[in-house]
Amino acid sequence: MKDKHTDALAVFILAHGLAAASLRPMAKAAGTSDRMIVYHFGDKAGAIEAGLARIAERGVEALEALLPPGPRPATELMPMLEGIMQSGAFDASVAVLLEVAALGLRGDAAMRAVANRIATDFRDWLAARLTEPERADELLRGIEGWGVLRGCGLDAPFPTG
Amino acid sequence: MKDKHTDALAVFILAHGLAAASLRPMAKAAGTSDRMIVYHFGDKAGAIEAGLARIAERGVEALEALLPPGPRPATELMPMLEGIMQSGAFDASVAVLLEVAALGLRGDAAMRAVANRIATDFRDWLAARLTEPERADELLRGIEGWGVLRGCGLDAPFPTG
DNA sequence: CTACACATGTAGCAATCGCTACAGAGGAGA
């Protein structure tokens, strides 16, 4: 049951953002009570961390499912990614990452750890998908920056290959 | 008086983040009451927007003060910026931008407008500071991405010139 | 002096927050 609840937490956080993630609404979305969330996860922070960890697990899988397999040169991979990101399908994921990264920047150690996990998973996936894996850091930086500027309503160029 | 309050709002938001920006704490920091904040700014959203607008005005000035004047090639400007950003002096500013951009990504029109203003000001400043102003977009994207990854505790490369 | 807009303090509202105490249900082992 805890596992189902964790899924529901992940879905809720993705849908509404960290800022709106309070116990009762999350519990209701999970079909249970705030009482149970606290029982399973200790406290709100534990529940949030569990939900974010689940998001981290699922994020890369979702992206992977949308791309043909195998490593490619950046000049091929990045335009594919651009199409996917421009569609808005991952806006919620990016928004969550931005919220978590902002907390990390403010010194929240737990959130920084979660952010690190999400970003590292994405970077590793990117490196595995590139025929030039040494460019993963640079391209990841470009993608995240593009996401920020997208949230700002700016048409920044997507990082090219 | 409203102007002083706006300054205090900006300082508070920078220091504690959007997530912690509730009326009473902000008012206390401004040396007034929640009653007065609502009186001057209409409601909480108005106060937040006013504070963020003030942050947008001041952000670029603060950066400008730390650099020698005049446009430079990216290969000179970016290492200077890197030193400043690595110092952490602008972590709070970046964190606020990430929070606002996340709300923008979620469709909050007012926050997207504020985010747009902040990002556009920064981009314009960057373009004016570069001997290759056409690279402003790309470098801005790189800097924002670097900020995200810094919040994730990742040592991403700062965009080079 | 009067009138009237601007400004401010006190008090309180209903709603929501994270969290907890308590009681019970249900199954597993002695």
Added chain:
DNA sequence: TCTCCTCTGTAGCGATTGCTACATGTGTAG
């Protein structure tokens, strides 16, 4: 059967949330 242990529902706590009603200043124009 008795006794734990895991799980769950109800109810409520004190604190904080955004916001408002009401009374009272404090100026300035007529």
